[in-house]
Amino acid sequence: xxxxxxxxxxxxxxxxxxxxxxxxxxxxxxxxxxxxxxxxxxxxxxxxxxxxxxxxxxxxxxxxxxxxxxxxxxxxxxxxxxxxxxxxxxxxxxxxxxxxxxxxxxxxxxxxxxxxxxxxxxxxxxxxxxxxxxxxxxxxxxxxxxxxxxxxxxxxxxxxxxxxxxxxxxxxxxxxxxxxxxxxxxxxxxxxxxxxxxxxxxxxxxxxxxxxxxxxxxxxxxxxxxxxxxxxxxxxxxxxxxxxxxxxxxxxxxxxxxxxxxxxxxxxxxxxxxxxxxxxxxxxxxxxxxxxxxxxxxxxxxxxxxxxxxxxxxxxxxxxxxxxxxxxxxxxxxxxxxxxxxxxxxxxxxxxxxxxxxxxxxxxxxxxxxxxxxxxxxxxxxxxxxxxxxxxxxxxxxxxxxxxxxxxxxxxxxxxxxxxxxxxxxxxxxxxxxxxxxxxxxxxxxxxxxxxxxxxxxx
Amino acid sequence: xxxxxxxxxxxxxxxxxxxxxxxxxxxxxxxxxxxxxxxxxxxxxxxxxxxxxxxxxxxxxxxxxxxxxxxxxxxxxxxxxxxxxxxxxxxxxxxxxxxxxxxxxxxxxxxxxxxxxxxxxxxxxxxxxxxxxxxxxxxxxxxxxxxxxxxxxxxxxxxxxxxxxxxxxxxxxxxxxxxxxxxxxxxxxxxxxxxxxxxxxxxxxxxxxxxxxxxxxxxxxxxxxxxxxxxxxxxxxxxxxxxxxxxxxxxxxxxxxxxxxxxxxxxxxxxxxxxxxxxxxxxxxxxxxxxxxxxxxxxxxxxxxxxxxxxxxxxxxxxxxxxxxxxxxxxxxxxxxxxxxxxxxxxxxxxxxxxxxxxxxxxxxxxxxxxxxxxxxxxxxxxxxxxxxxxxxxxxxxxxxxxxxxxxxxxxxxxxxxxxxxxxxxxxxxxxxxxxxxxxxxxxxxxxxxxxxxxxxxxxxxxxxxxxxxxxxxxxxxx
Numbered sequence: 001x002x003x004x005x006x007x008x009x010x011x012x013x014x015x016x017x018x019x020x021x022x023x024x025x026x027x028x029x030x031x032x033x034x035x036x037x038x039x040x041x042x043x044x045x046x047x048x049x050x051x052x053x054x055x056x057x058x059x060x061x062x063x064x065x066x067x068x069x070x071x072x073x074x075x076x077x078x079x080x081x082x083x084x085x086x087x088x089x090x091x092x093x094x095x096x097x098x099x100x101x102x103x104x105x106x107x108x109x110x111x112x113x114x115x116x117x118x119x120x121x122x123x124x125x126x127x128x129x130x131x132x133x134x135x136x137x138x139x140x141x142x143x144x145x146x147x148x149x150x151x152x153x154x155x156x157x158x159x160x161x162x163x164x165x166x167x168x169x170x171x172x173x174x175x176x177x178x179x180x181x182x183x184x185x186x187x188x189x190x191x192x193x194x195x196x197x198x199x200x201x202x203x204x205x206x207x208x209x210x211x212x213x214x215x216x217x218x219x220x221x222x223x224x225x226x227x228x229x230x231x232x233x234x235x236x237x238x239x240x241x242x243x244x245x246x247x248x249x250x251x252x253x254x255x256x257x258x259x260x261x262x263x264x265x266x267x268x269x270x271x272x273x274x275x276x277x278x279x280x281x282x283x284x285x286x287x288x289x290x291x292x293x294x295x296x297x298x299x300x301x302x303x304x305x306x307x308x309x310x311x312x313x314x315x316x317x318x319x320x321x322x323x324x325x326x327x328x329x330x331x332x333x334x335x336x337x338x339x340x341x342x343x344x345x346x347x348x349x350x351x352x353x354x355x356x357x358x359x360x361x362x363x364x365x366x367x368x369x370x371x372x373x374x375x376x377x378x379x380x381x382x383x384x385x386x387x388x389x390x391x392x393x394x395x396x397x398x399x400x401x402x403x404x405x406x407x408x409x410x411x412x413x414x415x416x417x418x419x420x421x422x423x424x425x426x427x428x429x430x431x432x433x434x435x436x437x438x439x440x441x442x443x444x445x446x447x448x449x450x451x452x453x454x455x456x457x458x459x
Numbered sequence: 460x461x462x463x464x465x466x467x468x469x470x471x472x473x474x475x476x477x478x479x480x481x482x483x484x485x486x487x488x489x490x491x492x493x494x495x496x497x498x499x500x501x502x503x504x505x506x507x508x509x510x511x512x513x514x515x516x517x518x519x520x521x522x523x524x525x526x527x528x529x530x531x532x533x534x535x536x537x538x539x540x541x542x543x544x545x546x547x548x549x550x551x552x553x554x555x556x557x558x559x560x561x562x563x564x565x566x567x568x569x570x571x572x573x574x575x576x577x578x579x580x581x582x583x584x585x586x587x588x589x590x591x592x593x594x595x596x597x598x599x600x601x602x603x604x605x606x607x608x609x610x611x612x613x614x615x616x617x618x619x620x621x622x623x624x625x626x627x628x629x630x631x632x633x634x635x636x637x638x639x640x641x642x643x644x645x646x647x648x649x650x651x652x653x654x655x656x657x658x659x660x661x662x663x664x665x666x667x668x669x670x671x672x673x674x675x676x677x678x679x680x681x682x683x684x685x686x687x688x689x690x691x692x693x694x695x696x697x698x699x700x701x702x703x704x705x706x707x708x709x710x711x712x713x714x715x716x717x718x719x720x721x722x723x724x725x726x727x728x729x730x731x732x733x734x735x736x737x738x739x740x741x742x743x744x745x746x747x748x749x750x751x752x753x754x755x756x757x758x759x760x761x762x763x764x765x766x767x768x769x770x771x772x773x774x775x776x777x778x779x780x781x782x783x784x785x786x787x788x789x790x791x792x793x794x795x796x797x798x799x800x801x802x803x804x805x806x807x808x809x810x811x812x813x814x815x816x817x818x819x820x821x822x823x824x825x826x827x828x829x830x831x832x833x834x835x836x837x838x839x840x841x842x843x844x845x846x847x848x849x850x851x852x853x854x855x856x857x858x859x860x861x862x863x864x865x866x867x868x869x870x871x872x873x874x875x876x877x878x879x880x881x882x883x884x885x886x887x888x889x890x891x892x893x894x895x896x897x898x899x900x901x902x903x904x905x906x907x908x909x910x911x912x913x914x915x916x917x918x919x920x921x922x923x924x925x926x927x928x929x930x931x932x933x934x935x936x937x938x
Contacts, residue, residue: 062534062732071539071555074812090520093542099522110518113508113591117516145558166733203855209736209888212855245856247932250702280511280614281657282650386851387860389882389934393650393659398699398882398934400851400860417858419882419934421701455936457701457884 019140024053025178025190032182035079035100040184042108044081046122050317051077051095052179059145061152062169069145072175081107085116119344122318127350128187129315129322136307137193139221141174148172151228155200159232163240168201168212170232174222187319196222200235206243213238218441220308238383241404245414248405248458254379254432255420255454256372258403259439261385262449266300268424269293270357270444271392273333275342284395284425285333292331294428297363300328304358311443317355325351327360362446364436372435372448374409380456381406382420395424401456418458427451463573465582466627466637470500470524474545478571481629483546484528485568487553489631492532492560495792496568497630499527499769500544501811506586507620510598520586527811528552531793532560540812569633576773578766579759580667582639585621588669594619597645597674601683605649608687611694613657614650617683619643621670628771630792636771642666642762642918643673644907647683651690660690664905666760682905689846689865692877699866699881699935705838706883706931707869709845710831710902714921717752717822718910719850719859720887721745725754725779725787726912727794727805727817729854736857736888740785746891748783749827756804756820762906763821763920770806770815777803779822780891791817809915819910823922827897831925834896836872842933843867843874844883857887882934890928898925 032049039047056072077100078091088110090103143151149172156170175195182188199216215234217225257265269285277283285293304322306312315321318340326334338346339354352358367375386400398421404411430452437447460468471477481498488496502524509517525542526549537559541548601617624640644665651658662685664678708716721737729735737745746752756774758764765774770792778786790798791806794817807818835843843866850861862882867874903922910919 066535066559068536068538068814069559070814071552072812073540073542075542087516088518092521093523093525096543103520103522106520110520113595114516114518115514117512117514120516168732168734203734209857210734210855212734212853242856280616280650281652282614282659386853386858386884387862387882388849388851389860389862389880391659391880393657394879396879398862398880398936400858400882400884400934402858416856417884417886417932419701419860419884419932421699421881421934421936423936455701455934457703457932457934459703459932 021138021178021192025180025192028053028178028180029182029188029190032180033188035104036182036184038104039079039081042104043083044108045084046082046184048080048122048183049078050179050181052177054175054177056173056175057143057145057148058171058173059148059152060169060171061149061156063167064153064156066149067169077103079103079107081111082121083111085118085120086111086114087120088114119341122183122185123320123340123350125185127321128185128319129189132314133305135305135309135312135314137220137312139194140176141194141196141222143174155198155228155232157232158229159200159202159236161236163204164202164236165205166203168203170200173197181317181319183319189315189319191313194220198225198228198231200232202235202239204239204243211239211242211245213242216441218310242414245402245416247417248415248456250457252453252455254376255451256376256379256381257449257451258381258383259435259437259446259448261382262446263439263442263444264385265427265449266360266362266444266446268390268392269428270337273336275336275338275346277392278336279342279345282393284393288333289336291333293333294328294331295431296331298328298331298431298434299363301326301361302358303361304352306359309359309443311358313358316352320350320352320354322352322358358443360444362434364434364438364447367433367435369435369437369448372433372437372450373406373411375433376406376450377409378407380415397422397424397427418456420454420456422454427454462578462582462639463637465639466625469502469625470544470627476544476546480546481571484549484553485631487550488528488530488557489568490557490560493530493557494532494796495631496530497628497770499808499811500627501525502625503622503810504584504586505620505622507618508594508598509616509618510602511616513602515595515598523810525811526552528556529814530556530559534797535559536793536814538814568631571629571635572633573635576636576766579757579764580641583641583669584623585641585643585669586623588671594670597679601647601679604680605647605683605687608684609651609691611651611653611691612649612687613652616648618646619670626769628769630771634771636767638765638767640765641668643668643670645673645679645682647686649686649690651694653694656694658690658693660686660688660693662686662689663907666762666906667764668760692865696877696879698937699878700842700933700937701935703930703932705841706928706933707834707838707841707843708923708926708928709843710898710900710925711922712904713844713847714823714904714923715847715850715861717824717923718819718919718921719852719861720885720890721752721779722819722822723852724854724857724887725789727788727790727798730788731794731798735854737785743785744783745785745888746780746783747894749897750780750783750891750894751778751825752780752822753778753825754789754805754819754822758821761821761903761920762908762918763819765820768804768806769808770802772802772804772806774804774820789817789819791815807917809917813915816912816915818912818917819919821903821920821922823901823903824897824924826899826901826924829896829898831898831900834898834925834927835869835874837896837927838869839871841869843869852887858884859887860884878935884932884934890931893929894926895929896927900924
């Protein structure tokens with residue numbers, strides 16, 4: 001019953017405000033290593049464990065008053081066992097010893113029914129991380145609910161300027177996450193990270209009805225937040241700018257994706273060169289390794305170990321070490337985005353991307369947003385896209401959009417209730433410029449992207 | 460055994476909790492300015508199995524449980540939860556939750572009393588409803604069947620999943636209610652390839668019952684056929700048109716239109732806060748007189764149905780639009796209280812770790828008079844859309860989208876060529892005013908809907924008869 005003592009100590013420590021995160025990680029690691037031994041004892045040839053504790057405080061205010069205070073504390077424990085090339089998985093949120101025991105049994109029971117998959121298994125041991133550099137991701141924000149309420153009200157107040165008629169409120173979120181990944185190969189990786197958010201959503205009226213918009217900031221350390229009032233003001237500016245929006249007539253024109261939506265385009269590119277889509281032959285970029293898919297000037301590099309990066313990690317979801325690596329050089333695809341499973345299916349090596357991409361840095365030009373508007377000349381700026389109309393299989397792209405019509409580099413009027421459509425293959429090759437106006441809130445670090453031509457459907 | 464007894468055995472007894480303990484928690488929770496408070500106990504067991512490349516590759520089993528504790532004062536809510544259902548953790552959570560209100564003398568809660576509720580589904584555990592061998596056989600059989608239908612079929616992914624949710628709600632207003640909710644689902648996804656072109660097709664179905672009911676009447680083969688048919692149709696598709704045109708929506712799943720265009724805008728929270736495009740429009744004409752739309756949580760065995768909502772209120776069939784007139788909003792307890800209305804049994808939450816909100820159940824339009832063939836024949840040039848992916852809405856300006864995954868051109872009253880997937884965009888308060896024909900062929904969806912709101916996902920259903928909408932913007936690329 002060793003595990004029992006372990007669990008009790010986790011429960012006690014999480015209610016303690018002192019930073020004992022290292023001790024808690026050690027406790028999770030001890031639990032994981034113990035469970036691996038028990039999986040082996042149950043006959044598993046290999047096993048892997050992922051376990052985590054997430055703690056948070058979410059406070060929302062609206063119209064100058066607190067609306068909700070939520071204390072969150074989530075635990076998870078997942079085990080995958082391998083009996084040769086058959087595997088089974090089970091998870092629980094209850095870290096008590098008998099439920100951990102049942103979870104192991106469940107995983108083993110499942111592995112009796114799954115079939116042999118020659119490509120399954122743990123990562124290549126030679127590629128597992130051995131260095132665990134401090135990536136500066138741990139900055140707990142000891143904010144009391146009362147203080148969070150005051151901060152939320154300050155943000156919302158700053159946004160409730162003339163023209164703002166209503167509010168969806170402001171929110172303050174502080175979060176801490178501890179996780180351990182361990183395998184029967186002897187790998188134990190511990191990670192801790194904090195993530196904090198401030199946001200505000202406001203409403204304005206015009207003759208036709210109402211418009212809403214928002215702004216948010218997401219950081220690893222609360223010290224990196226801008227002045228709270230700027231978040232409210234930015235939300236207000238964006239909301240007011242949408243008043244009296246019109247529908248455009250159907251036309252073909254160049255489209256400038258503002259930075260907050262441009263990262264979505266890069267996200268589609270990543271999906272299309274990811275292992276899962278490739279081995280299923282479900283990508284329009286099948287067999288494009290070494291081929292030109294973007295203009296010459298586009299360079300995209302993955303930098304997984306950026307200090308305070310949004311998705312920084314020393315190892316991926318299978319323990320494989322991460323490292324800086326080109327994705328696109330001179331517009332040419334340098335590699336795919338692979339975990340061990342898809343790598344084996346494709347006869348390649350893992351790129352340290354089990355669980356997804358880390359931080360992507362897209363090379364930018366020198367132009368700020370105003371310069372990008374000039375570059376656009378006459379066309380559409382998209383600041384919001386709606387719906388899921390993107391097919392990675394065919395590259396067909398058709399989504400709802402809103403933004404601004406631009407004439408001769410100047411914003412003419414806001415637009416809404418339009419769609420933008422094209423094939424991603426053509427959108428990528430027709431990229432004219434990438435702005436220097438990088439949005440730091442995402443793990444995909446890109447400025448605005450100017451696409452040569454799309455079909456805009458409207459009235 | 461009653462549902463309440465089942466739930467108490469699953470949720471309260473393992474941690475040694477008695478009804479006296481719940482009283483202690485409520486006395487901790489209630490304060491002078493606390494208007495309402497509740498406890499939501501939940502145990503959730505789920506499994507999933509997945510076949511790909513002709514082999515059953517993955518199986519997963521998962522258990523989650525815990526209790527959410529909520530205290531409300533005016534428009535304020537304090538919330539905390541614990542994944543251990545024992546008294547000390549409950550008291551700690553209650554202490555955190557009630558911090559929302561100022562301290563003072565305690566106010567009493569009402570004595571807990573259970574009422575009989577008609578159950579809309581059997582309290583069976585889907586995981587146990589079929590031997591594992593048969594689940595494996597099912598996946599293999601569906602895979603083989605898909606491949607036998609057409610040589611173009613390359614990739615086949617088949618998955619089944621089953622969940623049993625056991626919940627118990629206790630509230631300071633005296634509510635004591637329990638529910639045992641099974642939910643199963645079968646999904647088939649295929650990729651067809653011909654002359655270097657690839658397209659996918661998918662189909663799924665499910666509901667609140669065991670696997671045997673799901674598989675009755677050859678449903679698995681029907682779904683497989685449907686997935687293959689869609690992929691093959693899309694292999695022949697040409698670019699979709701761009702611009703505003705007449706759109707005919709097929710019956711069933713295209714009812715996602717109603718979910719996005721009006722459903723979310725009819726949820727109580729957005730209307731209390733005045734952030735919905737429909738706020739303050741009760742009694743106004745917002746749709747063609749041909750349109751009557753309901754949200755109905757009382758349909759037996761449907762994916763979106765619930766015997767009681769997550770606040771212990773029996774679900775209802777709420778009329779949202781009657782002959783074109785806005786008749787009712789969907790309410791949970793908090794928003795109903797603040798708006799001086801009553802809960803319509805639409806208070807739902809993803810889990811014990813999430814706060815309840817007004818959410819849809821099964822949202823559909825009642826049938827009209829027109830024969831579907833007659834509706835298509837009435838269109839000179841337009842789009843006939845029969846299958847959709849998801850949708851999205853901005854409830855404040857009312858703009859919504861939904862993406863067609865199977866659509867055809869209508870030319871001179873006839874369905875002609877299939878077109879590529881395209882997003883349709885419209886305005887919620889306007890789109891139903893443009894409904895000029897309503898079919899007599901009401902169909903509900905197959906039972907695959909998932910609705911997301913403020914980061915919380917819940918299962919829902921949609922449905923409608925064939926509809927003619929005189930003008931909608933279609934996001935294709937062809938002139």
